[in-house]
Amino acid sequence: MDFVAITSCPAGLAHTPMAAKALENAAKELGLEAKIEQQGAMGLKNEITLDEAKSAKFLLIGSDQKIEKMGRFEGKPVLRVDINMCIKKPKLVIEKCTKAVDAKLREQ
């Protein structure tokens, strides 16, 4: 898995599913394998499993909200991004995050 992502917004009605869909579409266009979880009004949707979390290179959080079940991602690089940016420029967000994580991994 190239990355996993979680989207969440104050009411969890509009921005959460919009950002999730935008990231999903962008990942597909970039040829990346990704799973996007929504933490919104309907609870956890498309929940990331522990195995998926472990196999992902990084976790992208499109939110300024408190995220549930962060224990799954222990030891993973986590990047927080403004949810509006995820809707507006999803490809750019993914590319930037991937680059940042790659650079970090090279340093180690």
Next chain:
Amino acid sequence: MTNIFTRENIFLNEDLNSKDEVLLFLSKKAEQLAIVDDYSKVYKAFNNRELESSTGMQDGIAMPHALNDSVKHASIIYIKLKNKLNDWDTFDETKVNKIIAMLVPVNGEKEHLQILAEFAVSLINEEKRQRLERCATIDEVYNFLNLNNVEG
């Protein structure tokens, strides 16, 4: 989208000049349409949501929403303004002239939340947003928003 969105929920060519006027208009219409018990409660809920972060999106569209126990059934109200607003932040810097408001009861049915979610998702498609701008009559808006209720 039965119930959630009817022709009575569409308002075109409205002369409202600020975000606050729009939110008050929406709240009062919601009470008249028997979507909510008490307009002042949803007015507050709309405002509280805006305080967290602006619901202005792209291409002049804002999607304010109120999740409140005064809401009786999940509904969408659409307003197209006569002019453009200067005080509703969007993330592409466009000025808001199209408002798609969502009213949601507390403990609303998942099915309805799903419809609202799919509806919001469909608007990430740029071509669809531009088509909405071109809808000039109540029938055009009604048909567009109903057909639009399919993921694109």
